Amino acid sequence: MEIGVDIGGTFTDLVALEPLSGAITMAKVPTTVEDQSGGFIAAVGDAKIALSELAAAVHGTTVAVNALIERKGCAAGLITSQGFRDVLELRRRDRPSAYGLKATFTPLIPRHRRVEVPVCVDATGRVLAEASQDDLAKALAELRQAGTEAIVISLFNGYQNAAKEQELAERLVALGWPADRLTVATAVSQEAREFERSSTAAINTYVQPVMAKYLTHLADGLAAKGFARDLLVAQSNGGAVHWSESARLPVNSVLSGPAAGVIAAARIASEAGFTKALSCDIGGTSCDVSLIDGSMPSMRAQSELEFGLPIWRPMVDVRSIGAGGGSIAWIDRGGILRVGPRSAGATPGPACYGKGGEDATVTDAHLVLGRFAEGMTLGTGGGLGLDRAKAAAAVERRVATPLGLSREAAAEAIISVAEQHVASAMRRISTERGHDPRDFILVLFGGAGAAHACSLIRELSLAACLIPPYPGATSALGCLLCDLRQDFVQTVNLRLDERSMIAAREVWQRQRAEGHRRVTTAGAELDRLEEQFSLSCCYQGQAHSIEVPVGDFSLGQAALESEFTRQYRRRYSTTLSEYPIIVTAVRTTVRGVRPTRRLARPAHVAAPPHGKRAVLQAGTWHQAAVTRRQALAPGVVLSGPLIVEQPDTTIWVEPGFAARMLENGALLIEALR
């Protein structure tokens, strides 16, 4: 048995897989906010799993991201080069939003815990000045005096001389500072840009003690209950690592939840024969959109967690917008209907939860339109029944009356505006990468997603939409399915010639060796290793680089040059042959591919549609057949108007669309020709 366990804001999801049969078991229990391991253990108990028989456990946790957002990390300290202690506070000349100057910003590490030592490294990595033992001892004493709990060493130009930072770290340890409370910036990120690299490293330091404590506690707890394997932890790059690595490098797990969802979406799409997909996870407060090409999630080099907190690490490109089931509909000062980004959250939640929510939300609108059923419960763990009268009253009061609309028209308007946000995000992530959304299918999940399938197909002219078998537990499924993955990026900035190719090969060798070591020692069963090498290149003086994949790193300069030129022309329909080509970074990805698991589809329980329900679409009430998803046999095709219900979501198939049950248990929705 193998499990994936994902901690969400409200629920902890577990997906368990019996590898031989492919049988899947699920559990959903309330998240234990104070100590997430409580929910983990409870979910295991709920699914009646004996920890001693588990062959693998992959965990997606929000401990790191929560500590950051709530500013509950440690008292972190910084040691840096002379002249640069304020980099984290000065950022790069910006403000939180284009309009409005009443901004505020507090750096993760306050100034009195940012200390300079007289080290100077130049842009080529040459050391121009050293820190004496006295300098270091003084810096350390100052940080100790200020109550520092963990230290990050980040030198200006440090990316060009990782050994220097490492040496300082060793000297600090020799001076008695604990090694497990020390982050070396270049061990986290070795890219140029002092603010972004320092920020990434500072975030790591800030959450390190919290994460280390949590993972140690969890691993010990699991071991005490008989778990004999190594716990793996899901990362923002869509891969997993050994828990002890995650305890050391927690910054890599900050955006892991949405990334795992994309891994599951990619798998479900490829099983159904689609290699290009847009994945869209609509939950209670937000909607996460990603693009999958060649069955692999698209990656990005960095992301800004919030204003002034960039993370420069390769990660799955997930765009999050404030459009979920709980998003609040409101009328702006000009009398125009808006939806989100504010959400009613889980408490008080949408008006229909009956927990005192007064605002009209997207969920309330669905209920008014008959897409959600009166009295239905959201998720197996919740148990609350939706109250249609409360939803109707909220829609009436907050939207219909102020706009002079009928209650139904108001509800439809709320849905349309929310869908416009989602469609915009999907269009943007496609066109920015030079794709046309019409070439993609949509993989739609999250508790609040499936009601929007047909309108999103229509809005973006998508080929089709897939609803996974368990749309409410996709992140947990993604944890279960993810490979081990290590991404390395090192800025080099060399003119492309034979000499720089030799330098690049050295970096690749080093990155590969480290990747292999980490992947093969994580304690997971691996089918094979896969490696990808690439160089980032641009013409001298340009801002943006192009990543040029290098199949085999014995590739010579001429071949690389022609490959770069070819890609450049494809993208910009021109080349700049008179400018020299610059290699800006050397990249390696090592994946430890776990054995492919067959996923059995959920058991089918034959049953006729259990009734009809009036559903409003484009101003007309339709009598929609209502069926349980479990009742749909593979190969079955049903046309809209149709409601398909399952414990974690409700699927609305409009007139003019049909739903087909696929072999793998996913539901394919297409427009009728």
Place this chain on the structure above:
Amino acid sequence: MTLAEDRTRAGAVDPLTLAVVQGALQEITNEMDAAFKHTAFSPIIAEGNDLASGIYHAETGEVISQGEDSLPLFVAVMQDTAKHVLRSVAGRRNFEPGDVYIVNYPYFGGTHLMDVKMVMPYFAEGDLFALLANTGHWPDIGGAVPGGFAGHATEVYQEGLVLPPIRLYRAGQLDEETLQLILANIRVPRPRIGDMHAQYTSLRLGADRLDGLVRRFGKPALRAAIAEMFNRAEAVMRSHIRDFPDGVYHYRDHMDSDGVDPDPLNIDLTLTVSGSDMTMDFSRSSPACKGPFNSGLSSTVSACHVALKHVFPDVPINAGSFKPVRIVVPDGSFLNAKPPRPVSGATAEVSQRIIDVTFGALAQAAPEKITAGCFSSTINVTVGGDDEQLGEYVLYLYFGGGYGGHSGSDGISNGCSLQSTARMTPMEIYEQRYPYRVRHFRIRENSGGYGRHRGGYGVDMAIELLRGTAVVSLLGDRGKFPPRGLLGGEDGACTRFQVLHKNGQVYTPPFVTKDERYPLQAGDIIHICSAGGAGYGPASERALEDRLADRLAGYYPGREL
């Protein structure tokens, strides 16, 4: 369909259409921004975000939507660009599908010459329906100094190539002769072909998206919805103005000099609130100046609207929001530049100060809504040099500074220029690309005006020339007149620029914040301190814990806190 018919129908637009059309038009311009930025060559566009995209009314040129990533200053500039193109074409020829005009004329619909605009007529089902336009900052546009910031220029001709609206694309084909004329007049011309292509591609994308919207709603409904969007934006702006007490508010601030005459320039604003109407009268400001601190009227007007949008960020960007505000700038004022006055200081410097002056006037009416004085000077430092390894190069530095404190909190440090969203290049990247070493890049201590909520800090940066020789030019401000405190808060620190020679001599420019081609030798250090923000409320009211934190952090060495 006529404008009058649109207006009649506007009131009957259903709420859903209105919400969806407004959202869709916003998204179209957002996508245009993204497409432009991702394919541009100019690092100032691609990395610095110095661009804008918009949709404009086919008859009036008024702005219908501008991208949310667009540089704020272009909010009301670009609609004048559209008007300019409309006027120049009128009676001369008709727009044809596939036409694209290029223009950087600074006196109507322009900023500095480096901002190159492209305007494309958009036809829906055979009729001219709207104009699409964008603008991007080119690294060079010819003229006396590389980069275009000629601090002592006395005529626009020294600043670069001036382009009135001329047709660059005809039926979707680039006009090769026009192209060659432009390329022959600028430095490093080749990458600009890539920029033009990026600009054109972004306009085409906007047209494709508009096609979809026309198909979905039909032209009459779309036109009516746009007319109603104008009405609603106007209503939002009026509701905000109404919240200010009626009255006449006067505020005056000074710019150090125009770079040619040593005397200060006055920006003098009389702001009148009467019900839901606002008048901003700059009549008592200085007359046109000899140096490059003249501002075209569009740039002046746009800065006023940006200031209001900073105070009321929820006002949608379309021409409706401009209607309640009347802006008076007489001919002959330095804020209403006429040809051939030099203008390169307008975009980065004068426009910011207009924003700050507007805040100063509004603060008298409702201080709790406004920030105290801001740093308000980008400090454009251009260093041209010759290096044995690199050849000839131009290093361009620009700076953030402190925002004023406000009712909610202290101001932020190293904030972006008020009219801009362009971020600074990382110091490590400067060192990679140019023969310089950054000696320090730190908070400028003692620069934030103290107060209940103190101002944000300016930046203190020192950069050393390592090899060869170079000349440094400077176009900045705030060297003599500090950002002013609000409700008893202290003033922020002034801009400071120095060259620290290897032999120990210190050079301060005679004009303090303007200079042209000052020579540097290897080992010389350029030392720049940007201005800090001013304080909000008296220092005596600062909370004890905040004082202790300031002391612990060492933000104010030498001061009793």
